[in-house]
Amino acid sequence: MIRPLLIAAFLITGVASAGEIPASERRSDYQQMSPELRRMQDDDGSNPGMLSVLDGEALWHSKVGTAAKSCADCHGAAVASMKGVAARYPALDKSLGRPVDLDGRINLCRTRHQGVAALVFESKELLALTAYVARQSKGLPIAVADDAATHRFIDTGRAIFERRQGQLNLSCAQCHDDNWGRSLAGATIPQAHPTGYPLYRLEWQSLGSLQRRLRNCLVGMRAEPFAYGAPEITELELFLAWRARGLTVETPAVRP
Numbered sequence: 001m002i003r004p005l006l007i008a009a010f011l012i013t014g015v016a017s018a019g020e021i022p023a024s025e026r027r028s029d030y031q032q033m034s035p036e037l038r039r040m041q042d043d044d045g046s047n048p049g050m051l052s053v054l055d056g057e058a059l060w061h062s063k064v065g066t067a068a069k070s071c072a073d074c075h076g077a078a079v080a081s082m083k084g085v086a087a088r089y090p091a092l093d094k095s096l097g098r099p100v101d102l103d104g105r106i107n108l109c110r111t112r113h114q115g116v117a118a119l120v121f122e123s124k125e126l127l128a129l130t131a132y133v134a135r136q137s138k139g140l141p142i143a144v145a146d147d148a149a150t151h152r153f154i155d156t157g158r159a160i161f162e163r164r165q166g167q168l169n170l171s172c173a174q175c176h177d178d179n180w181g182r183s184l185a186g187a188t189i190p191q192a193h194p195t196g197y198p199l200y201r202l203e204w205q206s207l208g209s210l211q212r213r214l215r216n217c218l219v220g221m222r223a224e225p226f227a228y229g230a231p232e233i234t235e236l237e238l239f240l241a242w243r244a245r246g247l248t249v250e251t252p253a254v255r256p
Helices: 004-012 035-042 050-060 071-075 102-114 124-135 148-162 172-176 210-220 231-243
Strands: 091-093 098-100 199-201 206-208
Touching (some): 050 071, 050 124, 071 102, 098 102, 098 148, 102 124, 124 206, 210 231
Antiparallel strands (some): 199 206
8 A cells, every 4th residue: 555645745746636537548457557467367377366266166055054055055056147246236235225235245145045144344255255256247347226226325435435534634536536547656546446356465465355445545544444344335335336337347356
């Protein structure tokens, strides 16, 4: 993560606000990586995130809970039933009256249909299951719902993205809308589209969720991070997915 003081020094110099990135200019962070990292992501034998995908496949077929059911018992082969699912998340859950991300949907399935406790956020098991499900949508365009019921949550997420926060008084938009492509502390500022989560980050030396990355960014801004699973962080995820609409799913991506 870029050091907060360097971010502050960069933004104090000031540039005109660029606003939302036009569809024709949207770029996956993959396009800004070195050729070596792109090759690592593209080769299933070299991509370290694929180990979690394999673990997720095993969990997909594991019978758990009082119902003694596996994911496959309800959904069958994930290659068919889960194709395109990750591209539509976060999505509204009618009974909760708010959006849930793919991690949240998996946990709701566990508690509602398998009779077993929800998995802990960032646990190896939840990341593996999410990576396996999301992998079935690789190459498909991100296409979250774009209707009246969803837009009020998208708008809330947008407000969080554009709001200055923390001791450094920064917003997500200042870096990722207004200054993407510029160099900061030797690194290129990305547009920050959530195309590959869960992804393997070399900085972490592990797979991690989008919520983990968002919390890291808030800490870097010296702001109070949202709790895992909080409505606000899911609404921010939803806005980011809407902002990335048309870009394709890369899970499991690799990032520096």
